[in-house]
Amino acid sequence: MKQRIKALVEINDNNGSRVFAVCIQILILISIVTFTLETILDLEPETRKILRGIETFTVLVFTLEYLLRIYVANKKLKFVFSFFGIIDLLAILPFYLAFGVDLRSLRALRFLRLFRIFKLVRYNRAMNHFTAAIKSAKEEILLFLFITLILIYFSAVGIYYFENAAQPEHFASIFDSLWWAIVTLTTVGYGDVYPITVGGKVFTFFILLIGLGIVAIPTGIISSALTKSVEPDSE
Structure with missing residues (x-):
């Protein structure tokens, strides 16, 4: 089971991995769009409720993805403190920090949601070449x-x-x-x-x-x- 999950969540040439990667990329783009729309001041309450629902769904999927990547990682701590591991954590952290806390005090942390766009780097071959070049x-x-x-x-x-x-x-x-x-x-x-x-x-x-x-x-x-x-x- 672990090997099957590893073949799914990590970038491979199999169809399952490709479908998973495309779905995650679509969710990342959707979450960025919702984040942008939430900044509009005169949105209807119903619209904000829908955006919040989309936000909750995407965060749950990203959380599951994050946990699965930790589960299949050969060196778990190395992944957690790696570039992509930190990006994956920062992408979901603001959502969970908001529970039971006055949101106004955490307003400055909302910009961390923008780190989700960096998750796209994992699925972009050109960006991988750029990262390798920098290293x-x-x-x-x-x-x-x-x-x-x-x-x-x-x-x-x-x-x-x-x-x-x-x-x-x-x-x-x-x-x-x-x-x-x-x-x-x-x-x-x-x-x-x-x-x-x-x-x-x-x-x-x-x-x-x-x-x-x-x-x-x-x-x-x-x-x-x-x-x-x-x-x-x-x-």
């Missing part, structure tokens, strides 16, 4: 993030010394300058804080050039890793 390039990505943090701090220090005297209200400290550094290095450029001194403008020019490179580097790393991840399937 294979994690050292390069971590190194890139570390270098980026150093550049952000360097930029904040530089612009502070150039602009502090001219704009003490915007660049009062290095901490205040971090916002400008992040916005500039990511090439967003909101325009709420900008340099007015000659030195600050020249410094910003070079930071913008570095920012263009920062945007391009992770794209190259991930695309290269993604190509390697897809190659075995194409063979």
Whole structure:
């Protein structure tokens, strides 16, 4: 019986597994739609009751799926604390936390229901390739993030010394300058804080050039890793 359930709930090439996967994906989409509809203020009470019924049904199915996956897992604790295990738990947790508790105090937890959309990743081959690519390039990505943090701090220090005297209200400290550094290095450029001194403008020019490179580097790393991840399937 355990092997039959395992063949059903885990992704396999048999028809039962495919039907199960499609049904779960449909329920995920339905639950996301109901979650979106519930935010409409002027819904009729009957409509809200129907949406609540759909919510209850989908959560019960997701709970059963979660328990079955724990049951068939060879290493149960490893599954519970895995990425998909945590996502599956977060998808159903807000529903059960609401029992016997003032819902207003748990309103902030309702956003956790959005984690159900991540359950779709399990059934998407392209997303699985992307996940594999991220794992294979994690050292390069971590190194890139570390270098980026150093550049952000360097930029904040530089612009502070150039602009502090001219704009003490915007660049009062290095901490205040971090916002400008992040916005500039990511090439967003909101325009709420900008340099007015000659030195600050020249410094910003070079930071913008570095920012263009920062945007391009992770794209190259991930695309290269993604190509390697897809190659075995194409063979």
